[in-house]
Amino acid sequence: xxxxxxxxxxxxxxxxxxxxxxxxxxxxxxxxxxxxxxxxxxxxxxxxxxxxxxxxxxxx
Numbered sequence: 001x002x003x004x005x006x007x008x009x010x011x012x013x014x015x016x017x018x019x020x021x022x023x024x025x026x027x028x029x030x031x032x033x034x035x036x037x038x039x040x041x042x043x044x045x046x047x048x049x050x051x052x053x054x055x056x057x058x059x060x
Contacts, residue, residue: 002058008058009055012047016051019047020040020044024036
């Protein structure tokens, strides 16, 4: 993989982890809406799918 692809994957990972943290924090303040852990895990799953898609597309 080129350096640019690695940089993009790293930036996606960092921004995605921040988004997962924000989701967990926001939901934990209003636990009536849904379980905070479920929302954070769903965000982490989407982040994993996004990073793996980008990495797979870059490898082609």
